[in-house]
Amino acid sequence: MRRLRPEPLTPEAFAPFGTVIEADPASAIGINAGFTTRFHALAEVEVEGGAPILSIFRGRPRPLVIDMLERHPSGTQAFVPLGGRPWLAVCAQAPGAPLRAFLARGDQGAQYARGAWHFPLLTLAAQDFLVVDRAAPERNVELADLAEPAQVALDG
Numbered sequence: 120m121r122r123l124r125p126e127p128l129t130p131e132a133f134a135p136f137g138t139v140i141e142a143d144p145a146s147a148i149g150i151n152a153g154f155t156t157r158f159h160a161l162a163e164v165e166v167e168g169g170a171p172i173l174s175i176f177r178g179r180p181r182p183l184v185i186d187m188l189e190r191h192p193s194g195t196q197a198f199v200p201l202g203g204r205p206w207l208a209v210c211a212q213a214p215g216a217p218l219r220a221f222l223a224r225g226d227q228g229a230q231y232a233r234g235a236w237h238f239p240l241l242t243l244a245a246q247d248f249l250v251v252d253r254a255a256p257e258r259n260v261e262l263a264d265l266a267e268p269a270q271v272a273l274d275g
């Protein structure tokens with residue numbers, strides 16, 4: 120099985136797939152008499168039809184084998200870890216295109232752009248995630264099996 124080495128999650132590297140959600144000093148605004156810092160407008164939620172919703176995903180570690188991808192044509196999908204533990208965002212420009220694995224710190228979230236091909240939630244430790252995506256009666260997911268699965272290699 121091919122091995123997939125993760126790279127650090129950075130806004131620049133992740134840009135083809137979406138937006139990194141992290142406390143970027145450039146977006147910091149002092150509010151609440153200086154007792155709170157607002158890191159403003161880190162990502163824009165997009166939904167076509169339906170409504171944006173917030174959910175909690177209780178993630179548990181799973182085998183790091185990437186054998187399929189999915190995408191959500193009608194909306195963005197954001198994941199923000201609540202447990203402060205690292206997780207992986209695995210993406211590709213298309214099911215047959217090269218896979219990219221991003222190692223996210225526990226203080227980093229990521230929003231997949233509308234239609235961005237990604238592997239479902241992949242956490243490296245059991246933790247909850249705040250998830251912002253789209254609610255609507257009809258399904259908003261396309262699935263694709265990978266002809267050649269990949270094993271994410273954390274050992275370098």
Ligand SMILES: NC(=O)N[C@@H](O)C(=O)O
Binds near residue numbers: 238
């Ligand atoms: N199934 C579901 O709601 N979650 C996936 O879209 C995912 O990316 O984890």
Ligand code: NI
Binds near residue numbers: 189191196237238239
């Ligand atoms: Ni998804």
